Amino acid sequence: MSLTAPLHGVVPPVCTPLDSQGEVDTSSLARLVEHLVAGGVHGLFALGSTSEVAYLTDEQRSTALETVVNVADGRVPVLAGVIDTTTPRVVEHARSAAELGADALVATAPFYTRTHGKEIAQHFRRLRAAVDLPLFAYDIPVAVHSKLSAALVRELAEDGTLAGLKDSSGDEGGLRRLLVELGGRDGRKEGPAPRFSVLTGSELTVDAALLAGVDGVVPGIGNVDPAGYVRLYDAARAGNWALAAKEQERLVELFGMVDVGPEADMGRSSSALGSFKAALHLLGIIECGDTAFPQIRLNAESVGLVAQRLRAAGLPPVR
Template sequence: MSLSAPLRGVVPPVCTPLDHRGDIDTASLARLVEHLIAGGVHGLFALGSTSEVAYLTDAQRATALKTVVDTAAGRVPVLAGVIDTTTARVVEHARAAADLGADALVATAPFYTRTHPAEIAGHFRRLRASVDLPLFAYDIPVAVHSKLDPALVRALAEDGTLAGLKDSSGDEGGLRRLLVELGGRGGRTQGPAPAFSVLTGSELTVDAALLAGADGVVPGIGNVDPAGYVRLYEAARAGDWTLAAKEQERLVGLFTMVDVGPEADMGRSSSALGSFKAALRLLGVIECGDTAFPQIQLSADSVAGVAERLSAAGLPPVR
């Protein structure tokens, strides 16, 4: 389906359910897509960080994306992550995603070696010229070791290279500077790139980002409670900031599940992604809560902690 200009609303980065052998559980993935669409989301981001894209083979990427596209069946747009180290590899992923029916692409700056802003600009421009789909930049400096400069983003928006950006920098001041660079709150429609979409990746400050002028959110924990983020977004769009803050505060409590795995025993990715999958299993959406190797699996005690947080947020487990 065609994207709105700009893309707005709640666009969860879709988890990739695995079975105990590490293979993609396509039946669970299809149920997850239905769960998200039933929650009212405005789009789906397949093959992002929450999708464990870095752990998937090319064949697994294709299986996951095809399942999401086929299950969505045009009801909401599907954005496909084409994340890799170099431009040539990203272009290959982008062509494969286009062939599988993705509606848009999401790419980081190149990484592994340090890159100059001119190289980052060339990377995005070549990718956009190679595959005729809307392209979203994924600003995640913790993974790629470079922060996208607001002036560069504006230039790439103005020349039509980028249709939007997902901000996962964790830099709320940087997000505000970007919004100001693009015209500021209330001036986006008259600014340099009125069709450009800014989506926050911070689950905990969505109300503040929307008030500042962001267009939507890409929340990892939105896999677990998509309807909650949709309620938050709709309240903000209606100008009911009290209701938006109330929903945001409930979701902040739910988000504490990401730390159920003891830091001495496992990485923060293992804990966070494991908690999302454990929650989805407890809610009856997916069959298995395993994360991809070598991430460490949650203990029974940690899963019990996830169950407690679900109940406290009004999402009682069914398993």
């Protein structure tokens, strides 16, 4: 389908269900896509961090993206993560994503080696020139060790290189400064980049970000409760900030599942991704809660804590 510009609403980063052998479980992934679309989401982001993109082979990336595109079947736009270390590798992923039917691309700055702002600008411009799809920048300095400045983002928005930005920096002040740079809450439509879309990846402060002027959210836990984030978004759009805050607070409690894995046994990413997959398994959406190797799977006690969070949020497990 044609990508709505600017992109708005709830665009979950789609988990990648795996089978017991570590391969992409396309049947479970298809059910997950249907679960998200039924929840009213406005788009799907395949092959992002929550999709475990960094752990997947190129063949697995293609399998996952092709499945998401085919099952979505034009009902919502599909954004494809083309995340890799260097520009030539990112361009290869972008060309593959275009062939598989993605509606837009999502890329980080180059990483492994540190890059200057001018090099980052060249990276995004070359990618946009190589593949004629809307391009979204993914600002996630914890992973790539570069923070996209507001001035750089504005420059790339104004010249048409970027169609939008997913902000996963965790820097709420920086996000607000970017919105002001782009024209402010009430001036975005007439600002320097009126068709530029800003999406927050900070799922715990979505109501505040929407009040500040972002266009939408990319919530990892939106895999588990997409309808909850849609209700939050709809309430905010209607100006019902009390209802938006109430829904946000419920989702904050649900999000507590990301810490169920014991810190002595696993990293925080393993715990978070494992909790999402455990929840999806408990809800009967995916068959297996395994995360990609070498991440450690949640133990039975941790899965039990996930089940408690689900019930408290009004999402009773079926398993």
